[in-house]
Each structure stands twice: as C-alpha cells, then as structure tokens.
Amino acid sequence: MASIELRAIEKWFDDLQVIKGVDFDIDEGEFIVLVGPSGCGKSTLLRILAGLEDASVGSVLIDGDDVTDRLPSERGLSMVFQSYALYPHMDVAANIGFALKTAGVGKAEIEARVRAVAKILRLEPLLDRLPKQLSGGQRQRVAIGRAIIREPKGFLFDEPLSNLDAALRVNMRLEISRLHEQLGITTIYVTHDQIEAMTLADRIVVLNEGEIMQAGSPRDLYNLPQNKFVAEFIGSPKMNLMPAEMADGKLRLLAETPRTVGLDAMPPDIAWLGVRPENIMLCAADDADDSMITGTLSVCEYLGSEQFAYVDCGFDEMITVRVDPAEELVTGTMVGLRFDPNARHCFDQAGKRL
Ligand SMILES: Nc1ncnc2c1ncn2[C@@H]1O[C@H](COP(=O)(O)OP(=O)(O)OP(=O)(O)O)[C@@H](O)[C@H]1O
Ligand SMILES: [Mg+2]
Structure with a gap:
C-alpha cells in the first residue's frame, strides 16, 4: 500500500501538450478512477505514474519518495494495460506465476499463490491452457492475475475490462471491488465506463484535454458538478x-x-x-x-x-x-x-x- 503524489505533471509530445499541469494526491489504500473522453490523456498519465513514459515537467512521489527518475521495476506498481501481452509459449499458470519465478520464490509457494489468484479470477479450469487457446476475456483475466499476484504497493489499471462481455464485466467489477476490499491496495483505474467509475471509486478524477476538471466522491460529482463538463460527463x-x-x-x-x-x-x-x-x-x-x-x-x-x-x-x-x-x-x-x-x-x- 502506498500514497502517490503527482506534482505539476506536464507532458509534451513534440509541440503537442497532452497533460497540462496535473496536481493530485492519492491516499494509501484509495481506489481512484480516472475518467475522461478518448484522447484526454488518461493512459499517458498512468504511464507516467508507472514510469513507462517520462513526464516533461513535474514529479511523481510514492510514499513521499521522489521516483520521477526511477525505472518502472523500482516503483513497486503493477500495471494492467489496455492492450496486454501474455507470454504465448507459457500456459496460464506460468503466465500468472512468472513474476514470482523471476523473483526467486519457491515452487510450492508459487503454485499456492497461482491457485489463489486463479480462484479469484475463475481461471482454475484454464491453468494448463496456452494464451492462444483462450478467449479475449479469459486472456484479460490472466493479465489481471499477473498483476495481482505480485501484491504490489499499487495497481494501475488501464481499461482492464474493455474486452469482456456485459455479464463478465459485471462479475469482474465485483471481483475487483472485493479484491480491493480484501487487499486494500492503492489503485488507479482508467475507464470509459460510467458504471465502473461510479461503483468502484472512492474518488473519481475527471480529466479533459489533459486537465483535471474535478475530483471527488461519486456522490459529490453527481450532485455537485463544479462545471458543465463534469455535469454532462457523469451520469447516464x-x-x-x-x-x-x-x-x-x-x-x-x-x-x-x-x-x-x-x-x-x-x-x-x-x-x-x-x-x-x-x-x-x-x-x-x-x-x-x-x-x-x-x-x-x-x-x-x-x-x-x-x-x-x-x-x-x-x-x-x-x-x-x-x-x-x-x-x-x-x-x-x-x-x-x-x-x-x-x-x-x-x-x-x-x-x-x-
Ligand atoms: N507517443 C505519442 N506521440 C504523440 N502523441 C501521442 C503519443 N501517445 C499519445 N499521444 C496523444 O496524446 C493524447 C492522449 O493520449 P492517451 O493515450 O493518454 O489518451 P487516453 O485518454 O488514454 O485515450 P483513450 O480513452 O482513447 O485510451 C492523444 O491525443 C494522443 O493522440
Ligand atoms: Mg487510453
């Protein structure tokens, strides 16, 4: 569990500014949902947090430590991408357990933890399959499993449920909610989906054109939108x-x-x-x-x-x-x-x- 701070983050791609000075503090254990229209900079912001993209200006602090210049692997965060890649030659169990194996965890413990994660994500019957033998939704659950198993300080999710059918989305939403309750890990979750945002978030951050329009509890945003943009964006x-x-x-x-x-x-x-x-x-x-x-x-x-x-x-x-x-x-x-x-x-x- 970690607190995360974003300090005056700006991002330029050549002369295009996509993040325009984002300041935001996330408390330990909080579930933050980042929403906003396509192209507003959600993924970019998440990648800056993860260390996969450099901020042009500003800094990222985790537990008070400035990690701006640190590698992704040194930040203790796990990310599930919008487009995820599984290791094609490894079965589901090996994919989920991979991070533990490289960290030198013992075989028996890996097996036990893979089982526990597979149970949470309903992947138990699929542990022996290769990624090419899975549906898109099943692959997405494996990708989530890989992130969960590391018990990181923070989770970064970038539209992790976008490839799932409606029923599975509801299930996974509840699982993610339950998981957060269980593990209490600080989570930043990007989505387009109103319902995901309203149901999962402790606080929702509405982003538009690289700027925070408003941040607050789902109730605050719904009942007291501070501007016309949030008024129209939240609620369906x-x-x-x-x-x-x-x-x-x-x-x-x-x-x-x-x-x-x-x-x-x-x-x-x-x-x-x-x-x-x-x-x-x-x-x-x-x-x-x-x-x-x-x-x-x-x-x-x-x-x-x-x-x-x-x-x-x-x-x-x-x-x-x-x-x-x-x-x-x-x-x-x-x-x-x-x-x-x-x-x-x-x-x-x-x-x-x-
Ligand atoms: N490597 C890059 N070079 C130039 N422009 C980029 C690059 N990556 C992203 N952008 C631009 O930055 C803006 C923000 O992109 P980003 O992927 O963060 O949006 P997003 O909010 O995640 O959108 P979506 O909801 O569609 O995933 C977009 O206008 C995009 O075209
Ligand atoms: Mg995106």
Missing part, C-alpha cells in the same frame, strides 16, 4: 443542459422559441440550466402553467426497470426524462415537463457552477 443518461438567461427577473430558456419558466432565486449570470432526467416530471401538456415547458414526445426507451422519454422542446438536443416504466407513453404527443425546483444546476457562460 446525461444531464439535460438548456441555454438560459435572466430577463426581467425571470428565467428564460433559450429554445427556438424562448420560454419563461417560473423557477425562483436563479443566479443573475446564469447561462445554462442543468436538470437530470430523474428530476423532471412528465405531465399532461394541457395543465400548462409557467412552472413547466411543453414539447413533443419523440422517442421512448423502455428498459424494463426504467424508462426514458426524449422530448423535443426546441433546444439543440432533446430533453431526457426518466419516467415510471409502468406508464405507457405515446410518441408524437405533446407533453409537459416540470422541473424539480430543488434539483437544478446553474452554470455561467464559461461553464462554471453558480
């Missing part, structure tokens, strides 16, 4: 964001035809009103008053345990509303949308939370 389906302004003391939503909405105490320099799908109530269009807006119900998505209505209110994007799945929706009809006055998010022109 995403938060509705409507361009807005204050006019004569009233909130005006800037749809094709602007509409005034009776929401109290709005900040004067509001430029965007954000409302999550579960904080909008769908109602009949004919009880229209100024506490709601109307639109055409364009698409419904029925998912069994929940249901989403997509309503065209004349904004660039449709408004998403979560609806009780028992309700039968008819597309093409006019509906009213009532916003929960206590669950709104206001942002200024620059996208900063007000």
Whole structure:
C-alpha cells in the first residue's frame, strides 16, 4: 500500500501538450478512477505514474519518495494495460506465476499463490491452457492475475475490462471491488465506463484535454458538478443542459422559441440550466402553467426497470426524462415537463457552477 503524489505533471509530445499541469494526491489504500473522453490523456498519465513514459515537467512521489527518475521495476506498481501481452509459449499458470519465478520464490509457494489468484479470477479450469487457446476475456483475466499476484504497493489499471462481455464485466467489477476490499491496495483505474467509475471509486478524477476538471466522491460529482463538463460527463443518461438567461427577473430558456419558466432565486449570470432526467416530471401538456415547458414526445426507451422519454422542446438536443416504466407513453404527443425546483444546476457562460 502506498500514497502517490503527482506534482505539476506536464507532458509534451513534440509541440503537442497532452497533460497540462496535473496536481493530485492519492491516499494509501484509495481506489481512484480516472475518467475522461478518448484522447484526454488518461493512459499517458498512468504511464507516467508507472514510469513507462517520462513526464516533461513535474514529479511523481510514492510514499513521499521522489521516483520521477526511477525505472518502472523500482516503483513497486503493477500495471494492467489496455492492450496486454501474455507470454504465448507459457500456459496460464506460468503466465500468472512468472513474476514470482523471476523473483526467486519457491515452487510450492508459487503454485499456492497461482491457485489463489486463479480462484479469484475463475481461471482454475484454464491453468494448463496456452494464451492462444483462450478467449479475449479469459486472456484479460490472466493479465489481471499477473498483476495481482505480485501484491504490489499499487495497481494501475488501464481499461482492464474493455474486452469482456456485459455479464463478465459485471462479475469482474465485483471481483475487483472485493479484491480491493480484501487487499486494500492503492489503485488507479482508467475507464470509459460510467458504471465502473461510479461503483468502484472512492474518488473519481475527471480529466479533459489533459486537465483535471474535478475530483471527488461519486456522490459529490453527481450532485455537485463544479462545471458543465463534469455535469454532462457523469451520469447516464446525461444531464439535460438548456441555454438560459435572466430577463426581467425571470428565467428564460433559450429554445427556438424562448420560454419563461417560473423557477425562483436563479443566479443573475446564469447561462445554462442543468436538470437530470430523474428530476423532471412528465405531465399532461394541457395543465400548462409557467412552472413547466411543453414539447413533443419523440422517442421512448423502455428498459424494463426504467424508462426514458426524449422530448423535443426546441433546444439543440432533446430533453431526457426518466419516467415510471409502468406508464405507457405515446410518441408524437405533446407533453409537459416540470422541473424539480430543488434539483437544478446553474452554470455561467464559461461553464462554471453558480
Ligand atoms: N507517443 C505519442 N506521440 C504523440 N502523441 C501521442 C503519443 N501517445 C499519445 N499521444 C496523444 O496524446 C493524447 C492522449 O493520449 P492517451 O493515450 O493518454 O489518451 P487516453 O485518454 O488514454 O485515450 P483513450 O480513452 O482513447 O485510451 C492523444 O491525443 C494522443 O493522440
Ligand atoms: Mg487510453
């Protein structure tokens, strides 16, 4: 277990700056999930931590020691890559146990530890197989096994579940969670997947274009996004964001035809009103008053345990509303949308939370 500190990290590839001054402290035993759009620098940051890539500027500290100039093997971290490579001529057991063998651990102990890891990852029936005899998902589990067995000071995971099918992903997510609870090893985990981020993280770090947009607990990020980027990025389906302004003391939503909405105490320099799908109530269009807006119900998505209505209110994007799945929706009809006055998010022109 280790604490990890990133100090003013910058990374340039020639004249392209992909990491723009990242400062971040990770506590011992914490599970950090790094999320952000493709190309925002997640893998680069992880590789800098691991020592596989040099930072152009800044330093990395592990347990207070500056390891910036140390080799990957001297940092005590284990990494599972987005694209992993197994030793093709070794069976699963040998692949998993390889790091112990090179470290001079005895045969009996290696066997016992390989068994324990194989049990955790449900690889027991596959220990004699070669990598080419495995599916993509099975190979990925072997790669995770190789990282786990070293009992490192820290785990670095780069989208380790991206090749798995949906059911196995859920299983592996729970396994990783359980593993973390069991071993308590400091973990930094990169993913695109909302659910992985929300369920695994002690803290989520949202990265965009090489900068941290916000870091905090899943609840903090969901309930108090500090900017429009995080508001849209965390949550699925995403938060509705409507361009807005204050006019004569009233909130005006800037749809094709602007509409005034009776929401109290709005900040004067509001430029965007954000409302999550579960904080909008769908109602009949004919009880229209100024506490709601109307639109055409364009698409419904029925998912069994929940249901989403997509309503065209004349904004660039449709408004998403979560609806009780028992309700039968008819597309093409006019509906009213009532916003929960206590669950709104206001942002200024620059996208900063007000
Ligand atoms: N060796 C390199 N030379 C030049 N540019 C690079 C190099 N490696 C990465 N980049 C660029 O740096 C940026 C960040 O890449 P990185 O792989 O860290 O993104 P990512 O957030 O992991 O994306 P993804 O989610 O798609 O894996 C990208 O714009 C990428 O094109
Ligand atoms: Mg990546």
